[in-house]
Amino acid sequence: MELKDAIVLYRATHNISMKDFAAKCGVSGQTIYNIETVGQKPSKVTAVKIKLVLGDEYQIDPDEDGG
Numbered sequence: 619m620e621l622k623d624a625i626v627l628y629r630a631t632h633n634i635s636m637k638d639f640a641a642k643c644g645v646s647g648q649t650i651y652n653i654e655t656v657g658q659k660p661s662k663v664t665a666v667k668i669k670l671v672l673g674d675e676y677q678i679d680p681d682e683d684g685g
Contacts, residue, residue, distance in 0.1 A: 621668065622654050624676040643667045 619627075629639050636654065637647040644667050652658040653668075660668065669678060 619677055619679065621660070621665065621678050622657065624672055624678055625650065625654055625668065628672055628676065639671070643671045 625639065629636065634642075636650045640647040640650045643650070643664075645664055649660065649664060653660055672678070
């Protein structure tokens with residue numbers, strides 16, 4: 619699963635906004651918007667922060683760890 623798809627699914631499942639998800643991850647709302655909507659690849663640090671919130675329940679493609 620792509621990181622952006624995992625974020626969308628997580629947000630839908632937990633009924634939270636981009637802003638609230640961003641706060642949980644310690645990143646800006648604009649960062650989450652860019653990943654979800656524009657398809658921007660996150661930095662490695664941002665990808666790790668997001669994956670920590672997503673947990674093991676979401677299988678992220680190995681090439682989705684930023685760059």
